[in-house]
Amino acid sequence: MTLADLFSIMPIVITAGAALLVLLTGPLLQAGSSCAIAVAASLAAGLWAASASPANAPVLPGLAFTPLAHFLIPIFCLAAALTLLLSHGYNQRRAIKGEEYPATVLFALFAMCVLPCAGNLLILFLALESIAFAFYILVSIDLNRAESGEAGLKYLLMGAVAAAFIAFGFSLIFAGSGTLALSAALAAPGNRAIVSAGWGLVVIGLAFKLSLVPAHLWTPDVYQGAPAPVAAFLSTISKVAAAAALLMLLAFAPPLSEMRAPLYLLSLFSMVIGNLAALLQKNIKRMLAYSSIAHMGYLTLALLTGSKEGYAAVLLYGAIYTAMNLAAFGAIAALSAAEERQLIADYSGVGFSAPFRGGVLALSMLALAGVPPTAGFIGKFFIFYAAIRGGQTALAVVGMVSAAASAYFYLKVVVHLYMHRPVASSPQNAHPAETAALCCASAAIVVIGVYPAPLMRLVDVVLR
Amino acid sequence: MEAILFYLLAAVTLIGTLCAITARQAVRAIVYLVTSFFALALIFYLLGAPLVAAFEVIIYAGAIMVLFLFVIMMLELAHPEKLAKPRLSEWWPALILMLVVIGSVAVLAAARQPAPPAAFHGITVREFSVTLFKRYGVAVEVISMQLLFALVGALYLGRRR
Numbered sequence: 008m009t010l011a012d013l014f015s016i017m018p019i020v021i022t023a024g025a026a027l028l029v030l031l032t033g034p035l036l037q038a039g040s041s042c043a044i045a046v047a048a049s050l051a052a053g054l055w056a057a058s059a060s061p062a063n064a065p066v067l068p069g070l071a072f073t074p075l076a077h078f079l080i081p082i083f084c085l086a087a088a089l090t091l092l093l094s095h096g097y098n099q100r101r102a103i104k105g106e107e108y109p110a111t112v113l114f115a116l117f118a119m120c121v122l123p124c125a126g127n128l129l130i131l132f133l134a135l136e137s138i139a140f141a142f143y144i145l146v147s148i149d150l151n152r153a154e155s156g157e158a159g160l161k162y163l164l165m166g167a168v169a170a171a172f173i174a175f176g177f178s179l180i181f182a183g184s185g186t187l188a189l190s191a192a193l194a195a196p197g198n199r200a201i202v203s204a205g206w207g208l209v210v211i212g213l214a215f216k217l218s219l220v221p222a223h224l225w226t227p228d229v230y231q232g233a234p235a236p237v238a239a240f241l242s243t244i245s246k247v248a249a250a251a252a253l254l255m256l257l258a259f260a261p262p263l264s265e266m267r268a269p270l271y272l273l274s275l276f277s278m279v280i281g282n283l284a285a286l287l288q289k290n291i292k293r294m295l296a297y298s299s300i301a302h303m304g305y306l307t308l309a310l311l312t313g314s315k316e317g318y319a320a321v322l323l324y325g326a327i328y329t330a331m332n333l334a335a336f337g338a339i340a341a342l343s344a345a346e347e348r349q350l351i352a353d354y355s356g357v358g359f360s361a362p363f364r365g366g367v368l369a370l371s372m373l374a375l376a377g378v379p380p381t382a383g384f385i386g387k388f389f390i391f392y393a394a395i396r397g398g399q400t401a402l403a404v405v406g407m408v409s410a411a412a413s414a415y416f417y418l419k420v421v422v423h424l425y426m427h428r429p430v431a432s433s434p435q436n437a438h439p440a441e442t443a444a445l446c447c448a449s450a451a452i453v454v455i456g457v458y459p460a461p462l463m464r465l466v467d468v469v470l471r
Numbered sequence: 472m473e474a475i476l477f478y479l480l481a482a483v484t485l486i487g488t489l490c491a492i493t494a495r496q497a498v499r500a501i502v503y504l505v506t507s508f509f510a511l512a513l514i515f516y517l518l519g520a521p522l523v524a525a526f527e528v529i530i531y532a533g534a535i536m537v538l539f540l541f542v543i544m545m546l547e548l549a550h551p552e553k554l555a556k557p558r559l560s561e562w563w564p565a566l567i568l569m570l571v572v573i574g575s576v577a578v579l580a581a582a583r584q585p586a587p588p589a590a591f592h593g594i595t596v597r598e599f600s601v602t603l604f605k606r607y608g609v610a611v612e613v614i615s616m617q618l619l620f621a622l623v624g625a626l627y628l629g630r631r632r
Binding site for chain 1: 630
């Protein structure tokens with residue numbers, strides 16, 4: 008290993024080192040300084056990854072700084088930095104203390120940096136599990152509320168089952184092909200039946216992580232119980248990471264013919280049931296949870312096509328979805344006092360009493376609904392375009408109809424924000440860090456919506 | 472011979488694990504699981520990985536399961552039943568097992584030179600370590616970070632409030 012090799016995996020080294028540094032210096036520093044170190048480290052890792060040049064040759068056995076890593080790591084790092092900024096004020100209001108919070112966020116980021124670099128099934132599995140591990144801690148980080156602990160326990164139990172599925176699936180693929188390498192395991196399936204069985208288990212395990220419909224039951228409870236900034240991080244980056252893992256597995260070969268039916272059904276049920284269940288929700292975080300189930304259904308639709316256009320749509324949508332959900336959950340976090348505003352009705356009139364944060368919430372709702380000038384429209388457009396080009400017209404029509412129906416519950420929030428009289432007391436002033444994070448997220452929504460060409464060029468480079 | 476042994480061990484592993492997940496008492500489940508770990512260790516040995524077999528016994532069956540037992544006993548979740556003193560007729564399984572153990576020791580002592588089959592190629596500790604820390608070195612590092620944060624999380628969540 009040379010110095011150049013070390014430089015190309017520098018994001019991993021920076022995040023791991025910073026996580027340890029925050030843990031070690033935490034007792035000596037104030038909460039603000041730990042958080043500042045964490046934000047600086049994640050931004051540094053992101054900048055490094057964005058400026059380094061990717062190469063497909065492995066740096067260490069099983070670790071390569073691929074073009075996919077070059078695209079995804081900066082997004083992960085930016086999202087982690089925004090989450091840390093959002094949670095600073097929130098944690099102060101909710102008396103969540105300790106250096107464990109920023110350190111665990113950095114650990115999650117470390118695992119996310121490892122994931123797109125993984126060159127074999129073992130490291131892919133470990134990275135996925137490390138991300139889940141970090142979230143078990145982060146979801147239950149609020150010791151003062153029983154719901155937080157309950158959500159953490161539910162996530163842990165479901166996550167352990169999912170991990171068992173994925174591990175069993177990977178070991179069956181290994182048994183069938185005799186190698187752990189990503190490329191060799193999939194290009195030449197020596198023992199088709201065993202490899203397909205392994206694939207089935209891996210897909211159902213990843214469906215847990217992506218919260219696709221038969222495996223979605225944990226999602227609303229966990230989002231509702233988790234602190235809002237953690238829910239922002241969980242709903243965006245862990246989903247994008249799981250989708251990236253599926254993409255890495257699928258990218259070496261078009262989906263096996265046995266895979267079409269399961270992916271088709273997962274996508275169909277997620278889109279329909281996610282959107283229908285969201286229509287009935289009164290709690291805003293549960294509504295967003297069901298909406299994320301539906302959005303993951305759209306992602307699966309694009310994966311199903313097995314074409315380059317479909318994979319490009321997945322990456323594009325991953326980036327856009329991250330910005331949208333960070334803004335939505337970020338606004339919820341910034342509008343919360345010692346208690347969160349649980350119900351959609353609690354947001355009545357907030358658009359006038361807190362114009363900036365209410366505006367960001369409204370913008371993110373419009374983006375999630377897919378209204379044109381926002382990025383949400385671009386993302387949905389490319390997914391349905393790729394699906395129709397890939398021959399999945401029926402599913403694409405179902406997706407479009409359910410997306411149209413979903414506008415009802417997104418716009419209901421906007422109506423409450425601007426067309427109802429305030430019922431609760433007006434929110435306290437926002438922390439400057441929260442304002443900065445919300446500015447970044449909403450700027451991303453608008454800029455990608457108006458001028459998506461640079462992002463699309465980056466996606467093109469990844470898939471070349 | 473190896474095939475018969477393998478299927479016997481595989482059956483013991485599977486039945487032990489099934490009993491472990493269906494047992495109603497935690498202590499019984501652990502004992503079943505230990506049984507299945509021992510059988511699994513022998514399967515590893517048959518595959519030519521004596522080091523992994525030793526780890527399986529020392530770490531899984533030994534350390535982790537004993538830790539589990541301690542925790543369950545300390546939390547007093549098991550509610551042990553009061554057993555009557557075993558009758559004379561209940562001693563015979565123990566006697567048979569004793570005979571088997573003495574017989575095996577005698578056979579081992581009689582056959583001085585343990586002659587491994589020609590095809591048997593065990594993996595040495597050196598080969599194992601080189602593979603573990605060279606080819607899978609990254610995985611070891613990722614796991615060590617994960618274990619560290621498991622510890623951090625456990626300490627944080629277990630903090631008195």
